[in-house]
Amino acid sequence: MDGDQVGASIRIQGLSKVFTEGNRSVNALADFSLEVRNGEFICLLGPSGCGKTTVLRIVAGLESKSAGSVVVKGREVVSAGSNRGMVFQEFALFPWRTVRRNIEFGLDMSQVPLQKRQEISSKLIDLVGLRGFEDAHPRQLSGGMRQRVGIARALANDPAVLLMDEPFGSLDAQTRNLMQRELLRIWEATKKTILFVTHSVDEAVFLADRIVIMTARPGKVREIIDVGLPRPRDRTSREFISVRGKVLLELDEEFEKARAKEMAQRAPARAASAQ
Amino acid sequence: MISAGVAVIVVIAAIAAALIISNQGGKEAKSGTVYYVTLAPKDMKASLSSGQIDGYIAWEPYVSDSIVGGVGNILEWSDEIMPNHPCCVVAVSTDFVNGPDGSELTSRFIKAHLDATVWMNNALSHKNSADYTLLVNMAVNFTQRNEIVVKAAFEHITFGYQMNSDFRSALEDFTDMYIETNMTTNNSLTDRGYSGVSDFVTKYVNGTYLSAAGSVAASDTILNPSDPIRLGYLLGDLHQMAQVVAQNTSVTGTAKSLFEKYGLNVEDATGAPFANGGAVMNAFAAGAVDIGYLGAPPAILNHLNAGVGTLIVAQANSEGSGIVVAANSGIVNLDGLVNKTIATPGPSSIQFLLLKIALQREGYDLKIKT
Amino acid sequence: MNAWFNGLDKAFIKALRRNWFNLLLSGISFGAFLTIWWLVSAWFHGDWPFGFRDWVDTAEYIPYPWVVIQAFLDSFSHRDPFSELYMGDHIYASMKRITLGFALAFVAAVPLGLLMGRSRKSEAIANPEVELFRPIPPLAWVPIFTIALGFIWGPIVMVFMGIFFPLLFSVRLGAKSVDPLLIDAARTLGANKIQIFTKVVLPSTVPYLMTGVKVGLGIGWMCIVAAEMLGAVGGGVGWYIWGTAQVGRYDLMYAGMATIGLLSILTTGVAGLLEQRLFKWMGTK
Numbered sequence: 001m002d003g004d005q006v007g008a009s010i011r012i013q014g015l016s017k018v019f020t021e022g023n024r025s026v027n028a029l030a031d032f033s034l035e036v037r038n039g040e041f042i043c044l045l046g047p048s049g050c051g052k053t054t055v056l057r058i059v060a061g062l063e064s065k066s067a068g069s070v071v072v073k074g075r076e077v078v079s080a081g082s083n084r085g086m087v088f089q090e091f092a093l094f095p096w097r098t099v100r101r102n103i104e105f106g107l108d109m110s111q112v113p114l115q116k117r118q119e120i121s122s123k124l125i126d127l128v129g130l131r132g133f134e135d136a137h138p139r140q141l142s143g144g145m146r147q148r149v150g151i152a153r154a155l156a157n158d159p160a161v162l163l164m165d166e167p168f169g170s171l172d173a174q175t176r177n178l179m180q181r182e183l184l185r186i187w188e189a190t191k192k193t194i195l196f197v198t199h200s201v202d203e204a205v206f207l208a209d210r211i212v213i214m215t216a217r218p219g220k221v222r223e224i225i226d227v228g229l230p231r232p233r234d235r236t237s238r239e240f241i242s243v244r245g246k247v248l249l250e251l252d253e254e255f256e257k258a259r260a261k262e263m264a265q266r267a268p269a270r271a272a273s274a275q
Numbered sequence: 276m277i278s279a280g281v282a283v284i285v286v287i288a289a290i291a292a293a294l295i296i297s298n299q300g301g302k303e304a305k306s307g308t309v310y311y312v313t314l315a316p317k318d319m320k321a322s323l324s325s326g327q328i329d330g331y332i333a334w335e336p337y338v339s340d341s342i343v344g345g346v347g348n349i350l351e352w353s354d355e356i357m358p359n360h361p362c363c364v365v366a367v368s369t370d371f372v373n374g375p376d377g378s379e380l381t382s383r384f385i386k387a388h389l390d391a392t393v394w395m396n397n398a399l400s401h402k403n404s405a406d407y408t409l410l411v412n413m414a415v416n417f418t419q420r421n422e423i424v425v426k427a428a429f430e431h432i433t434f435g436y437q438m439n440s441d442f443r444s445a446l447e448d449f450t451d452m453y454i455e456t457n458m459t460t461n462n463s464l465t466d467r468g469y470s471g472v473s474d475f476v477t478k479y480v481n482g483t484y485l486s487a488a489g490s491v492a493a494s495d496t497i498l499n500p501s502d503p504i505r506l507g508y509l510l511g512d513l514h515q516m517a518q519v520v521a522q523n524t525s526v527t528g529t530a531k532s533l534f535e536k537y538g539l540n541v542e543d544a545t546g547a548p549f550a551n552g553g554a555v556m557n558a559f560a561a562g563a564v565d566i567g568y569l570g571a572p573p574a575i576l577n578h579l580n581a582g583v584g585t586l587i588v589a590q591a592n593s594e595g596s597g598i599v600v601a602a603n604s605g606i607v608n609l610d611g612l613v614n615k616t617i618a619t620p621g622p623s624s625i626q627f628l629l630l631k632i633a634l635q636r637e638g639y640d641l642k643i644k645t
Numbered sequence: 646m647n648a649w650f651n652g653l654d655k656a657f658i659k660a661l662r663r664n665w666f667n668l669l670l671s672g673i674s675f676g677a678f679l680t681i682w683w684l685v686s687a688w689f690h691g692d693w694p695f696g697f698r699d700w701v702d703t704a705e706y707i708p709y710p711w712v713v714i715q716a717f718l719d720s721f722s723h724r725d726p727f728s729e730l731y732m733g734d735h736i737y738a739s740m741k742r743i744t745l746g747f748a749l750a751f752v753a754a755v756p757l758g759l760l761m762g763r764s765r766k767s768e769a770i771a772n773p774e775v776e777l778f779r780p781i782p783p784l785a786w787v788p789i790f791t792i793a794l795g796f797i798w799g800p801i802v803m804v805f806m807g808i809f810f811p812l813l814f815s816v817r818l819g820a821k822s823v824d825p826l827l828i829d830a831a832r833t834l835g836a837n838k839i840q841i842f843t844k845v846v847l848p849s850t851v852p853y854l855m856t857g858v859k860v861g862l863g864i865g866w867m868c869i870v871a872a873e874m875l876g877a878v879g880g881g882v883g884w885y886i887w888g889t890a891q892v893g894r895y896d897l898m899y900a901g902m903a904t905i906g907l908l909s910i911l912t913t914g915v916a917g918l919l920e921q922r923l924f925k926w927m928g929t930k
Contacts (some may be wrong), residue, residue: 062833079832080835082833086829088829092826094827094830096927097848098928101928109837163833314791315875322792327796459892553890573891580892580895581705581706583893621888622888623888642728642729645878
């Protein structure tokens with residue numbers, strides 16, 4: 001949908017982020033670099049606390065960076081804006097608005113006239129499969145349906161990239177699988193660039209073109225694995241299991257490193273001899 | 276010709292007769308309404324000087340307060356409305372008087388009240404005496420008004436303790452007015468066991484203890500050392516000065532107060548001083564007051580309407596209220612009050628009743644300001 | 646305006662049908678209350694087998710239910726003994742005060758509450774005065790307001806003082822409790838600061854606001870007796886209660902209290918209706 005077919009949608013170079021609380025500071029990210037091509041589906045994977053959500057929030061403009069550069073579609077990211085849509089794990093739907101009005105929120109912000117607004121929201125409602133529920137309130141919907149609204153809402157502004165922060169983390173296993181397939185369908189229909197944060201190796205291998213495995217804190221890119229499998233992917237196929245194995249190996253090593261570091265922090269004397 | 280002339284005379288005579296007869300109601304073809312609002316007397320002076328009200332009726336010292344302060348002029352004293360009208364009374368709880376030593380204690384109390392009243396009247400008629408100075412000081416303390424106001428106020432109050440036939444018939448008139456205006460009902464009378472208004476006043480105004488007070492002698496021992504008489508009275512009400520005098524230790528010439536002289540242990544009731552007579556009656560009903568000073572109207576109304584078990588056993592004062600109008604208002608008689616706003620202490624007060632009586636005589640209504 | 650009210654009767658009948666059992670329970674509970682009241686009255690009046698006749702002092706303080714009901718009905722067709730007004734006049738006078746007092750409190754509390762909820766600095770500035778005046782019982786203001794503000798505005802400001810603080814605190818809490826995630830979502834959808842305030846903060850605060858309105862109205866009615874004790878031009882239900890209590894006509898006093906109860910239910914009900922309409926409007930606007 002975007003005219004820019006050549007070059008990267010997202011270019012992150014040397015990104016670092018330090019959180020300070022009082023006199024304690026946490027190095028969340030250090031020298032994180034990544035290039036996401038137009039129309040790619042990228043998964044960010046890594047141990048807890050590795051900073052993957054932080055990367056996403058910095059790209060979204062919800063968090064400031066400490067150093068480095070983040071460029072989306074040729075423009076430096078300074079603050080949040082409608083060219084980067086976001087989908088949240090807890091859905092973050094506006095409880096007082098109906099499904100249709102939630103989806104139209106972004107259009108309200110840019111003051112799109114009524115006719116056009118309803119055209120766009122109707123199309124999106126069909127796209128995510130919520131026809132018949134336009135006038136329902138979020139509290140009347142199941143988890144899966146709520147996230148469909150979240151996705152439709154994020155797409156309403158026709159953003160350059162779609163940022164997804166563990167969007168299926170709150171759903172049960174069956175719904176999760178269903179939503180993964182739905183997401184792929186929507187992605188193929190809209191050809192958006194997607195940056196997807198997840199805990200689940202399985203999910204990443206099922207969805208992504210490339211999987212970015214992050215190191216433990218301070219986070220940076222440990223390995224990028226090209227999944228290289230045609231879609232729709234069969235979770236039971238040999239190839240799938242093999243990629244999954246590769247990813248798991250990298251992750252486990254990183255987990256071990258993270259644990260060792262933690263132990264080292266707790267018993268510096270013993271760590272000295274272990275070095 | 277002659278018959279026509281006779282006819283004319285007859286017609287004129289008939290018209291004249293009709294006119295005379297129609298005026299027989301005693302009233303002129305006057306009518307009008309005076310409007311009232313309720314205020315606490317302590318706030319009435321301020322309200323008058325700020326122009327919120329055109330006048331007010333209250334008990335002393337709040338009348339003299341405005342006059343001395345130059346804020347208002349007296350329009351009519353309450354004794355002009357109804358000479359010798361009863362005002363505050365001493366009431367006793369029937370539970371108390373029927374309880375152990377109740378009769379004796381009540382008689383002694385009334386003796387102290389009687390002595391105090393006599394002492395006050397004596398002091399007030401000898402303005403150069405030390406007693407007068409003492410009384411004024413006590414009053415200044417009690418009412419929190421200055422000396423000039425207090426002295427002027429005393430001029431218009433008559434302290435007394437007798438309950439003679441004028442007193443009783445005045446109370447009968449009040450009760451009749453209350454029944455007429457539906458403040459109380461005949462049903463309430465019969466519910467309390469009275470056959471009518473006279474029966475009520477005869478039984479409710481009980482002179483036994485006043486008579487017995489005559490033979491009460493001074494006593495060296497306190498009759499109720501561990502069970503004090505719980506006394507109720509109104510805040511700063513100069514009418515009820517007798518109880519202040521009876522508690523003062525400089526009055527008798529010995530170091531004892533009048534209450535102590537007659538062997539009485541008297542204490543302020545919980546909640547005293549009270550804001551109004553209704554509150555005193557509520558305290559009676561709750562069993563918190565044994566003997567109380569309050570206006571006759573609430574003593575009547577609350578007993579009839581709410582069945583509060585009390586008896587009126589002595590008078591405390593008569594008169595001592597007045598209608599005040601703004602200093603530069605130019606109002607010189609009751610006619611000038613029509614369509615004006617007058618503050619009263621509240622519908623259950625004697626002042627309200629007196630104002631109503633005064634206005635009714637002129638053919639005017641008293642209505643709440645709308 | 647019509648669009649607001651049509652469909653209200655259908656909604657009412659629907660609500661009735663859905664809740665019939667609970668309504669029945671409420672009805673039974675109220676009936677039980679009346680029965681217990683009757684029993685207690687009978688006991689105080691000594692009409693019960695084991696009655697206490699020497700409690701006659703307090704018998705009239707607990708009149709029989711039907712005495713009160715009769716007095717209540719009569720008050721609409723008979724003038725009261727001391728202000729010579731009908732209960733209808735009293736209700737009108739009190740409703741005027743409550744409405745004006747409420748309107749003033751609303752206009753003052755909502756902006757201030759929003760400001761204090763979203764801006765730490767504003768909160769710090771306003772806090773000392775708010776905390777100073779909050780605990781003062783409205784009754785304490787009566788003489789001052791009546792003299793300083795007059796007979797018309799004194800009672801209205803009294804009602805204002807009662808409603809203002811609960812409303813302020815509800816709105817402030819609501820403004821503070823806006824889900825930060827919703828603000829994040831709004832930002833990623835292109836909202837600027839003003840839009841975040843009007844399209845996220847305000848709607849989030851509405852449920853808290855409505856709670857504050859209902860609580861405030863209840864307190865306003867509680868203040869009405871104190872507010873109408875003095876001055877009270879034109880009478881009022883609070884004045885009625887105060888006056889009848891003064892002369893010991895407790896049957897009339899209870900009728901007055903029942904009137905306030907009914908009026909309170911009425912105004913809270915109206916607030917509830919407005920709340921529902923507001924939510925509908927917010928959802929589809």
